[in-house]
Amino acid sequence: MADFQTLRGMVDILPSETWQWQSVETFARHHFERAGINEIRTPLLETTELFNRGIGGSTDVVNKEMYSFVDRGDRSCTLRPEGTASVVRSLIQNGLISQGPQRLWYQGPMFRYERPQAGRQRQFHQLGVEFFGLSSIKSDAELISIAWDLLKQLGLKGITLQVNTLGTLEDRQKYRSQLVSWLEKYSKNFDEHTMNQLKNNPLRILDSKDKNIKKILEGGPMLIDYLCESSKRRFINLQEFLSELDIPFTINPKLVRGLDYYCHTAFEITSGELGSQSTVCGGGRYDGLVQQLGGSATSSIGWAIGMERLLILLANKIPNQNTPDIYLVNKGEKAELEALCLARSLRLANLKVELDNSGSAFSKQFKRASRSHASWALVIGEEEVNKGEVVLKSLIDKENFGSNISINISNIKEIVDIVTS
RNA sequence: GCGGGCGUCGCCAAGUGGUUAAGGCAGCGGCUUGUGGCGCCGCUAUUCGGGGGUUCGAAUCCCCUCGCUCGCCCCA
Numbered sequence: 109m110a111d112f113q114t115l116r117g118m119v120d121i122l123p124s125e126t127w128q129w130q131s132v133e134t135f136a137r138h139h140f141e142r143a144g145i146n147e148i149r150t151p152l153l154e155t156t157e158l159f160n161r162g163i164g165g166s167t168d169v170v171n172k173e174m175y176s177f178v179d180r181g182d183r184s185c186t187l188r189p190e191g192t193a194s195v196v197r198s199l200i201q202n203g204l205i206s207q208g209p210q211r212l213w214y215q216g217p218m219f220r221y222e223r224p225q226a227g228r229q230r231q232f233h234q235l236g237v238e239f240f241g242l243s244s245i246k247s248d249a250e251l252i253s254i255a256w257d258l259l260k261q262l263g264l265k266g267i268t269l270q271v272n273t274l275g276t277l278e279d280r281q282k283y284r285s286q287l288v289s290w291l292e293k294y295s296k297n298f299d300e301h302t303m304n305q306l307k308n309n310p311l312r313i314l315d316s317k318d319k320n321i322k323k324i325l326e327g328g329p330m331l332i333d334y335l336c337e338s339s340k341r342r343f344i345n346l347q348e349f350l351s352e353l354d355i356p357f358t359i360n361p362k363l364v365r366g367l368d369y370y371c372h373t374a375f376e377i378t379s380g381e382l383g384s385q386s387t388v389c390g391g392g393r394y395d396g397l398v399q400q401l402g403g404s405a406t407s408s409i410g411w412a413i414g415m416e417r418l419l420i421l422l423a424n425k426i427p428n429q430n431t432p433d434i435y436l437v438n439k440g441e442k443a444e445l446e447a448l449c450l451a452r453s454l455r456l457a458n459l460k461v462e463l464d465n466s467g468s469a470f471s472k473q474f475k476r477a478s479r480s481h482a483s484w485a486l487v488i489g490e491e492e493v494n495k496g497e498v499v500l501k502s503l504i505d506k507e508n509f510g511s512n513i514s515i516n517i518s519n520i521k522e523i524v525d526i527v528t529s
Numbered sequence: 530g531c532g533g534g535c536g537u538c539g540c541c542a543a544g545u546g547g548u549u550a551a552g553g554c555a556g557c558g559g560c561u562u563g564u565g566g567c568g569c570c571g572c573u574a575u576u577c578g579g580g581g582g583u584u585c586g587a588a589u590c591c592c593c594u595c596g597c598u599c600g601c602c603c604c605a
Contacts, residue, residue, distance in 0.1 A: 113578090116596070168603050172530070190605085218605080223530080225599065234605055301602070317601080376605095383599075390605060414605030439563070468558085474565040489563060503565070512564085 117222070117230025119416075127430045128419055132262065133215065136235055139258050145211040145237060150194040152217065156184040162193030162401055164369075166308045173220040175230075187219035191236045192394070192410055193401070199240060200403040209241035215415075227385035227417045235418075237391075238410035240398070245342045248373045248393060248409055249349035255389050255411050256355050259377060264421055267388065269355060271375045272363035273343040275335045277396070280371075283334035284310055290328045314362040330361055342372055369396030373409065379421055388421060389413045432462040433484060433527050435477035435503070439470060440490040446517065447488050450498065454486075457524050461486075477503060484527055492517070500526060 114120060121129060140147070156176050163170050175187040188194050191214050199205050215235045222228060237254060239247055252269070259267055274280060288310050291298075295306060302321065305312050311331075313321060335343070350357050357375075365374050374392035382388065391411025398406040434454060438447035444467065451463040462480055464473045470489070477485045487499040500513040500523060515522050 113596075173603080220604080222603075223601095224597085225601095228604075232605070236605090312603090384601085385604075387605060412605055417605060437564080469561080470563040471561060471565075472558090474563095476565085478565040485565080487564070491563080499564090501564080 115230070117224040119229055119231070125419075128422065129415070132415070132418065132422070133235075135262060136213075136215070136258060139254070139261070140213045140237070143211070143254055145213045145254070148195055148198060148212045148214050149216070150188075150191075150198050150214065152188055152219075153185050154188055154194055154197065156186040158193050158197055158401070159186055159189060162196065162397065163190065169220065173222050175219045175221055189220045190218055191216070191234055191412060192238060192397070195236075195238050196398055196401050196403070196408070200398065200401060205240065205398065205403050205406055209239070211237075211239050211242075213237045225385070226383035227414065227420060229416060233415035234412040235415055236410060236412035238408065240406050240408050242409070243395075243407035245345045245373070246349060247407075248346055249353060251391070251409050251411065252350065252375055253353050253355060255377060255391070255413065259389065259413075259418070262418070262422060264379070264388075264418075266381065267377050267379050267421075269350075269357040269375060269377050270360040270363050271346065271350070271357050271373065272360050273332070273335065273339060273346075273372050274365065274370055274374055274392070275331065275339040276371055279335050279339050280311070280331070283329065283331045286329040286334065287311070287313075291324065294324050311364045314364050325362075332361060339372065346373060365392055365394075369394045369400055371395050375411070379417075381421055382417055385414075385417065387414070388417045430460075431481040431483075432460045433482065434459055434461045434486050434523075435473075435480050435482035435484070436461055436463045437470060437473040437477055437485050437487045438464060438489065439467060439473070440493065442493045443488045443490060446493055450486070450488065450517070453520050454523065457520055459524060459527060486523065487512070488517075498523070 137147075156174070159174060160170055165171070169189050174189055177185060179185050195212060195214060199210065204210055213236065216233060217231050218234050219231050221230060224230060237251065239251055252271075256269060275283070288306065291306055291310065291313065295303065297320070298306065302313060302316070302318070314325065316322065316325075332340075332343075347357070347359075360376075363374050363376060370392055372393045372395075375390070376387050377389040378386040379388055380386065389411055391409070393407075393409045395405070395407050397408055398404070436447050436451050436454075438444050444465075447463060451461045454461045462482060464476060466473065466476075470487075474485065483502070483504050485501045485503050487501060492498050495514075496517050497514045498517050500515055502511065505511065513526065515526075
C-alpha cells in the first residue's frame with residue numbers, strides 16, 4: 109500500500125491515456141480555429157461570491173458542491189465548479205463586452221464536491237464554448253452545430269441531440285405558477301426533496317426520474333403552451349435551422365435548466381453508454397447572466413462537454429500514434445556513447461527514437477524493440493563501431509528476420525530516408 | 530448527503546479460522562559473451578487497503594476508517 113494516494117474523486121491521467129486527451133484536445137483546437145472561436149484561460153480560483161451570484165443560490169452546485177476555503181488574506185475563495193461564470197467575469201473585467209461579439213472556448217479542470225460515480229469525479233474536465241453579443245437564433249443553431257460536429261467527427265456513435273425552449277422569464281413565470289398549482293394538488297404524497305423543489309425551483313421537477321411524479325406530470329401544463337409569440341417563433345426557427353443543417357434532434361419538453369438567467373434555447377447531447385450520467389454535452393442561452401454579474405445586458409449562449417465522459421465514449425476509437433520510428437539497440441562502452449549521440453541526431457532530424465539504456469543482452473533489447481512497436485531497429489555494437497557503421501533492420505518485415513542494412517554511422521540522412529520512405 | 534456491491538504483488542486472480550499466501554499476465558535474469566513477437570528455467574507479497582478487537586491461531590469473524598464501484602440527488 110502506497111503511503112499516499114489521490115484524494116477521493118481526484119484521478120491521475122496516466123501516460124497510457126494522455127495521448128487520447130491530447131488527441132481530442134488537438135482536434136478540438138483546430139475545430140474551434142476553423143469556426144473563428146478563440147481560447148480564453150481564466151484562473152481556477154475565484155472569489156466565492158462570483159459563483160454564488162453566477163450560478164445561483166438555490167442550486168446544489170452552490171449549496172453543497174463547492175470547494176471553498178478562506179485564504180490567508182481572509183478572502184473566501186472557491187475552485188471553479190464550472191467555466192461560464194469565470195469567463196463572464198473576465199469579459200466584464202477586461203472590457204471585452206464592448207468590443208463586439210465574442211466567440212470563445214475554454215478547457216480545463218473543474219471541481220465539485222460530489223460523490224464520485226460513473227462519469228463523475230470531483231476534479232473533472234470541461235471543454236466549453238461561449239458566444240457573447242449574438243442574439244440571433246441563428247447563433248444558437250451555429251453553436252449547437254459546432255458541438256454536434258465536434259462529437260461526430262471525433263467518431264461518436266449513438267448520440268442524441270435534445271432541444272427545448274424555456275422562453276422568456278415572463279413566459280416561465282406564467283407557466284411556473286400554473287405548474288405549481290397543478291403539482292400542489294398531489295403534493296401531500298411528495299417526499300421532502302420534491303417539496304423543496306416545489307418551493308424553490310419547481311421546473312426542476314419536470315425532469316424527475318420518479319415514476320409517480322412522471323405520471324402526475326403527464327396531464328400537467330406544458331411550458332410550450334405558455335410561450336409568447338416571439339418565443340414560439342424563435343423555437344420554430346431553431347428547429348428549421350437544425351433541419352437545414354441536417355442535424356437530427358428530438359424535442360424534449362422536460363429538458364430544463366434550473367437557473368433563473370437561462371432563457372429560450374436549452375439543449376443536451378446524450379448517449380446511452382454512460383450509465384446514469386447520460387449527458388456528454390449540455391448548454392443553452394443565458395442572456396441574463398452578464399447583467400447579473402455586473403456587466404451590461406449581453407446576449408450569451410454556450411455549452412460544455414465533459415471530457416471524461418467524452419473519453420469514455422471514445423474508448424479505443426482513437427489510434428495510438430505515439431510509437432517510435434526507431435528503437436535504438438546498443439551494447440558496449442563505445443557503442444553506447446555513439447548510440448546516445450545517434451539518438452540525438454535522429455531526433456533533431458525529426459524521427460521518434462527510443463534509446464535502450466539497459467546495456468542488457470541483444471536478445472533482450474530486440475524483444476523490447478519488438479514490443480515498442482517501432483518500425484525499425486537501429487543496431488550499434490562493438491562490431492559496428494569498429495567498422496564505423498550502424499545496422500538498420502526492419503521490425504515489420506517478419507519473414508526476413510535477418511535482413512540488415514549497413515549504413516555509415518555519420519550518414520543520418522540515409523537513415524532518415526529509409527525510415528520515412 | 531442517502532442506499533447496494535467491493536478492496537489479496539504493477540494488472541487479473543485462488544484462498545471463507547490452522548504449519549512456508551496458488552496460478553496467470555507484465556517485469557527482471559538465464560538458456561542464446563550479438564539479433565525480436567514462440568519455448569523452457571529461475572527471481573519477484575514476512576503479507577492480504579489502514580487501524581483496533583475476538584481467538585492458542587485471522588486474508589478469512591466483529592468494529593471503526595480510507596478508497597473504489599453502482600444507483601439516488603445533481604450535473605458535464
